[in-house]
Amino acid sequence: MVDFLIIRNKCDRATEYTNWIGEGMKEYLENQGHTVTDLSDADANPEKVTEWLRYDKEKTVKAVIALDHGSVDKFWGEKNNSLIPVIDTNNCRTLTRKLHVYTLACSTNARGGLGKIAVKGGCFSWLGYIEPVYAMKSQSFKDCIWTYMIAMAEGKTMEECEQILRKAYADRDAESFVYKYNLERLSLRKIEDDMTINSHNRYVPGTGMPEKAKPQ
Amino acid sequence: MPEKEKLIEKLEKWVDEHPEDADIPHINLTTQREFTIRGILDQMIQERATGIAIVDEEVLEIETQIEKWLGE
Numbered sequence: 001m002v003d004f005l006i007i008r009n010k011c012d013r014a015t016e017y018t019n020w021i022g023e024g025m026k027e028y029l030e031n032q033g034h035t036v037t038d039l040s041d042a043d044a045n046p047e048k049v050t051e052w053l054r055y056d057k058e059k060t061v062k063a064v065i066a067l068d069h070g071s072v073d074k075f076w077g078e079k080n081n082s083l084i085p086v087i088d089t090n091n092c093r094t095l096t097r098k099l100h101v102y103t104l105a106c107s108t109n110a111r112g113g114l115g116k117i118a119v120k121g122g123c124f125s126w127l128g129y130i131e132p133v134y135a136m137k138s139q140s141f142k143d144c145i146w147t148y149m150i151a152m153a154e155g156k157t158m159e160e161c162e163q164i165l166r167k168a169y170a171d172r173d174a175e176s177f178v179y180k181y182n183l184e185r186l187s188l189r190k191i192e193d194d195m196t197i198n199s200h201n202r203y204v205p206g207t208g209m210p211e212k213a214k215p216q
Numbered sequence: 217m218p219e220k221e222k223l224i225e226k227l228e229k230w231v232d233e234h235p236e237d238a239d240i241p242h243i244n245l246t247t248q249r250e251f252t253i254r255g256i257l258d259q260m261i262q263e264r265a266t267g268i269a270i271v272d273e274e275v276l277e278i279e280t281q282i283e284k285w286l287g288e
Contacts, residue, residue: 014248017241069245106246132246138237175237176253177278177285 002035003197004153005052005060007086008067009044009078017135018067018104021142025065025149032153034062044068044077049086053095055202062197063100065149070105070128072113089114093121098202100125100152100195102161104145106132109187116189124200125158125190127165133185134178144168144179155196162188223279224264226286227257249274256282 006026010019019040026038037060039048052059069076069083077086087095096118109115109128119126127148135141147168151161169183231238231254238254256278263270270276 012248013250014243014245017243018245071246132244135243135245137241137243141240173285175234176240176242177281178242180285181281 001059001061002037002052003060003062004029004034004036004065005049005063006036006038006040006065006067007044007049007075007077008038008040009069009076009083010041011078011081011083014135015068015078017137018069020137021104021135021145022065022067025146028146028150029153034153039077042078042081044086045079046077046084046086049077050091050095053087053099055094055097058202060099061203062201063102063152064096066101066103066105067145068103068105070103070108070114072107072110073117075103075105075108075114087114087118089117092118092123096123096126097121098200099123100158100197100200101127102148102152103128104133104135105129109189115187119189119191122191124195125188127158127162127186127188129182129185130187131185133182136176136178138175140172140175141178144172152197155198157194157196158188158190159193162186219283220260220264223283223286224257224260227253227260227282230286231257244274247274251275251278253282 006022008019008022009015026036029036037052066075073089074085075087076083110130115126115128148161148165151164169179172179239252241250243250259270
């Protein structure tokens with residue numbers, strides 16, 4: 001059982017960028033006292049993602065950090081070095097129920113898309129983009145993307161995490177058009193206000209006990 | 217001054233002021249098109265010098281986004 005699941009395949013040029021952004025996240029989160037599974041490269045396959053996210057398994061308890069390809073109705077991983085969907089509109093209710101999802105991926109929060117369907121199906125929150133976006137191979141971009149993850153790990157509310165990420169994008173506006181472009185396409189969907197990964201997760205709030213073990 | 221010439225002028229100024237940022241690799245995560253902002257400027261300068269218009273729609277889209285960005 002872990003607090004965070006990181007998904008970051010690496011089977012084409014785009015995912016070389018997004019995989020690199022996830023390098024060091026596991027160690028950072030562990031140093032903050034969290035438990036983490038990092039499904040990188042070939043490990044970001046449908047079987048392992050399903051195994052770690054299924055609601056009835058409760059192997060991932062608080063949040064998903066998803067750095068990969070996305071589209072309106074799918075989040076992609078890899079199998080046999082080729083892209084393959086790992087979370088889609090059919091399985092998102094089972095895989096993201098009672099979790100917070102943070103993506104760097106194209107289009108998953110488009111109108112009527114995966115993020116909306118997931119949140120409607122019980123996912124606590126989904127931070128994503130409404131259209132295709134850009135990535136950069138720079139430490140500053142990596143630091144920008146990390147801000148939301150760091151804020152989540154510190155127990156800030158999802159609204160605070162979003163504002164911290166928006167500020168990180170805005171503060172870097174002089175460095176590339178990408179910061180303004182991505183910022184304008186950023187979107188947070190959530191089932192309610194003032195949630196943190198500690199107040200809303202797959203444990204019963206306040207007890208630290210898995211829901212399936214909760215006394216009836 | 218034609219709009220494109222104004223954009224080249226603004227972008228040349230930005231590249232002079234941000235030489236390291238100008239060389240940072242960028243990628244569109246959907247199309248997987250890689251580029252640097254300096255590379256986009258070079259293409260625009262070449263277009264001006266040769267008169268051969270850029271027709272690559274993705275480069276034109278990047279130019280549009282750069283124009284919006286530098287226009288503010």
